[in-house]
Structures are given as structure tokens and as C-alpha cells.
Amino acid sequence: MAKELKDLTKRSVNYSQWYNELVVKADLAEQADVRGCMVIKPYGYAIWEKMQSILDGMFKETGVQNAYFPLLIPKSFLSREAEHVEGFAKECAVVTHYRLKTNDTKDGVVVDPAAKLDEELIIRPTSETIIWNTYKNWIKSYRALPILCNQWCNVMRWEMRTRLFLRTSEFLWQEGHTAHATREEAEERAKLMLKIYAEFAEKYMAVPVVQGVKSETERFAGALDTYTIEAMMQDGKALQSGTSHFLGQNFGKAFDVQFLNKDNKPEYAWATSWGVSTRLMGALIMTHSDDNGLVLPPALAPLQVVIVPIYKNDEQLQAINEKVDGIVANLKGMGISVKYDNADNKRPGFKFADYELKGIPVRLVIGARDLENGTVEVMRRDTLEKETRSLDGIEEHVKALLDDMQQNIYKKAVDFRDAHIYECDDYEEFKSRIKDGGFFLCHWDGTAETEARIKEETQATIRCVPFAYEQTPGVDMVTGKPSKCRVLIARAY
RNA sequence: CGGGGUAUAGCGCAGUUGGUAGCGUUCCUGGUUUGGGACCAGGCGGUCGCGUGUUCGAGUCACGCUGCCCCGACCA
DSSP: OHHHHHGGGGGGTOHHHHHHHHHHHTTSEEEOSSTTOEEEOHHHHHHHHHHHHHHHHHHHHTTOEEOOOOSEEEHHHHTTSHHHHHHHGGGOOEEEESOEEEOTTSSSEEEOGGGEEEEEEEEOSOOHHHHHHHHHHHOSBGGGOOEEEEEEEEEEOOOSSOBTTTBOSEEEEEEEEEEESSHHHHHHHHHHHHHHHHHHHHHTSOOOEEEEEOOTTTSOTTOSEEEEEEEEOTTSOEEEEEEEEEEETHHHHHTTOEEEOTTSOEEEOEEEEEEEETHHHHHHHHHHOBTTBOOOOTTTOSOOEEEEEEOSSHHHHHHHHHHHHHHHHHHHHTTOOEEEOOOTTSOHHHHHHHHHHTTOSEEEEEEHHHHHHTEEEEEETTTOOEEEEESTTHHHHHHHHHHHHHHHHHHHHHHHHHTTEEEOOOHHHHHHHGGGOOEEEEEOOSOHHHHHHHHHHHSOEEEEEESSSOOOOEEOTTTOOEESSEEEEEOBO
């Protein structure tokens, strides 16, 4: 075990391999025995649940309600919106039959050819179509609007190459789908949800993000505008961490969702959709972790404090138990999640390493020595600093420490990102520097041709046109043609 | 769908010119340990990916099939 974990030091050498091993060793997830699918293990799922509950609360504060729509979508629904079907057709899993039967040799099952469906069903890659087919029945009058629905569910996209959390055939996410009476209201909603995603990423995940709007080629299939948050991983690559789409009237028209407005005139409904997925787990891992394993922001850690006793005999353990009971109760009373690990089947050194691997923010260690002195050893996961301090007021200290760590890992991530964002006006320079990662702010002439050329020659893509960036006109880095603004270019996951 | 690998214990691997299955680790039991991933002793665990063939005899040789991994195209 010790030997294996040391391999995590390859973070700087092979980031992808390091990431994969960390996900497995920290007990977050593993590859399933089903192509491209993932098993999320209890510890990984506990983090996801925490993210879910916080996000869900943020949505509800803006009037969003949860609902649930079917997993299976009739094939014909998908083809109603031309761009949408074009975008997803290549990665859809299709249900063609509804029954199996025993084979001729009686040692297995085969698909019963007699049970072929008249119309194939698609396993949802996203739910715009089935939801707008439903909205058609709900929306007759402007009085029914807006409709603000969200669903927590799984979707399936048959990706060629998969990676735990970042890209799997099946993944968990939330997808919000709203319907509005006016264009302005829908656009406002799309932007609002992006703001919520950005706030969640920065405040809770401690992951700084760049907010912006996608170029036409990177846009969601069927959207008029796609807003995005882009995070920078420790290898300098970008990770698209959440998107919010302004869909215009595309789906309203495709599914004939018309309502009578205040002037008694028929009008098509305006739409948005927005989602974040278990990919956020990948962002969390790749933003903060180090060679000792996971580093979790206290706000999302399923377990914030672990207490480990060190003892030579039962009397010592008894004495420590009594001391710790009070601390545990006090911490819990302060809303801090804490575990006292006095299991005697693991040695202290093993526990230390294991809890570090899992990213538990604070570790308290109490031994016979501490009992005598009335002290405790406190270790913080982000800096790995150890400090021996008095047991008096330890609870308040832990509370302050958790807050400080949340700030500290965010600041560390911001500093790292800011140190790797560059303005660049020379394509040759860009080509040589993009290899080392980082975000590049470059002038772009706005054409898909230039965008494609950059991708072809450097594997980098236009991540977004950032909102919060003071823009001045210039000339395109590649073609020298006039440019209205700088765009964010990076290699991405 | 192209190009290249690989398949032997839960995991990681060895297995010589064909002779009947081995190492490390995990796991279980007992003991000694416990302030940074303990040690000793014992034990459980394998129709060698599937099929056919050659042979007295196949993990090993031949042919066929299948799964998986890596590199491309595709993508949150």
C-alpha cells in the first residue's frame, strides 16, 4: 500500500494517470464492468450529495421547482429540432426491443425478434425534446408562464473515450428547463443560472471560474447562446464546468408550444436550459489535490474533522475516549461533522495517511502525552501543517481553521489561475506556449475557419468570450483581420 | 471504424526447448506492536478469456472468435 500511494507523486509527470489513480485510491469511483460507465462509491457519492443539496437550495431560492421526466424519448421527438438532433445523433443509445427469450441451446438469452418496437426509443442524452413535448400541454396562456423546472437525473451519451467523472457514457446531472413569455425574461434566466453556477463553484467548491459566452461552433445544439463557466486545472487545461443556454423559440416552434399573450395574440414560448454534472467532481479533484491525495474544501467535505487516539493499553484508551466524547459533542453542536476513529484494527500511521488521501480537512490527534499536558495535535490538510495546542477552546479553533482553509484553498486556486492567464498577440508564440497549458486571451476575427485552424494546429479551442474582461478592438492573432475583442483560448478536457 | 498492444488468484505479475500452477499484495487466524502507511507464523483463494486443432500430454504450438487497454475521429 505504501509503495502504491507514493506513485501519486507522479502528479507533475503524468497528470492524467495521477488523476485516475487518485479517484480510485481515494475511494470516490471506479470503472464499472459496463463499457464507459462508472460506479460512484459511497465516499464519492457523499460529496456529490452535498453538492446537490447546496445547488438545489440555490435553485429553489430563484423559484425553480423539481420534477421528473421519462428516461426514454421516442426517436421522432429528437428529430423535431434540426440542429439539436445533428448535435446528439452520433452518441445516442437506442432501445429497439422490449423482450428477451431463452436461446435454442437453452444456455443463454437472445433478443426476441418478435418484440421489436414500432418506434425506437432513445435513452435521453438530454431532455429538451421530451420536456418541450410535455410543456406543449401545460402552456396555453401567458398566465401559465414562467415554468421553472429542474430534474436531477442520469443521461447517456455514447462517448468513444471515457474518463471517470470527466466523461462517462452515463452520468448524473441536473438539467433545468424553463419556459418564458418574453425573450428578455428567458435571456435573464439563462444569465442568472450561470451566475448561480459561478457562485457555487467559487464559494463552495473553492474553484475560480471564468464566465463567458461560447462561440457559435462550441454552442449547445439548438441554442442561440451558450453561457459557460470555465475552470483551470492544475495542468493548465480548461474544464467546462457548467453551461446555461438561451434557446430562443427553437424548441417552442419545434414542439408547437404556443400561448396567448396579454394582447390575446398567439406566440411561441421562449426557452432556457442549464446543467451541471458529476463532472464537477472532476473539477474539485483536479483543482485542489496534491501528492498526498484529495484536498476537499470544508464546505463540501462529508467529514470535516477526524480524531485519532494514540494509546498503549486499555486504560489509556479509556481516558482518551472520555476526553474526546466531550469534544465530539461540542463540535457536532456547532454543526461540524466529526468522526472519532478509535478502531484498533488500523495503526495510527495508516489512519493518518488514509484520511489525508481522502481529503479530510482537519485531523486531531490525542495521545497519553497530550492527556498529561492537556494538549492536542491539530493538522490542516491544505498545508499539512501540524500544531500542538491546548484543549481549551479547541472547538472554536477548529471552526476558525475550517473557515480559513476554505478561503485559503480558494485563494491558492485563484493565484494559480491568474499566474497562468496570458494576453497573446503572436500566433507563433501562442503555438509554442500553449503546450505548457494556461488560458490565452487573444484577438479573434470571429470566423469559424480561424477557430478550426487553431484547433487543428494546436488542439486548443475557444473556451468563451469572457464577460469580465475589459475589451478593446485589435487584429486577429492568426489572420491579422480586424477583431472586436479577445477570446479565451485553451486546451480543454 | 483504422493502427498497436494485452488476456494466468480480488489486484499487480512470472511461467524456460510442451510434462499437470507459482511470486508479490489483498483477505482470514493467532501473537507481538501502536506519536506517520508494522512485524512474525499459519491459512483461504485459479475450469490459465472462449472454441477448434496438433500431441501420449497444451498456460506454452496453430487457426478462429471475444473482451479489455493505448493512439486517432467524436464529446460536458
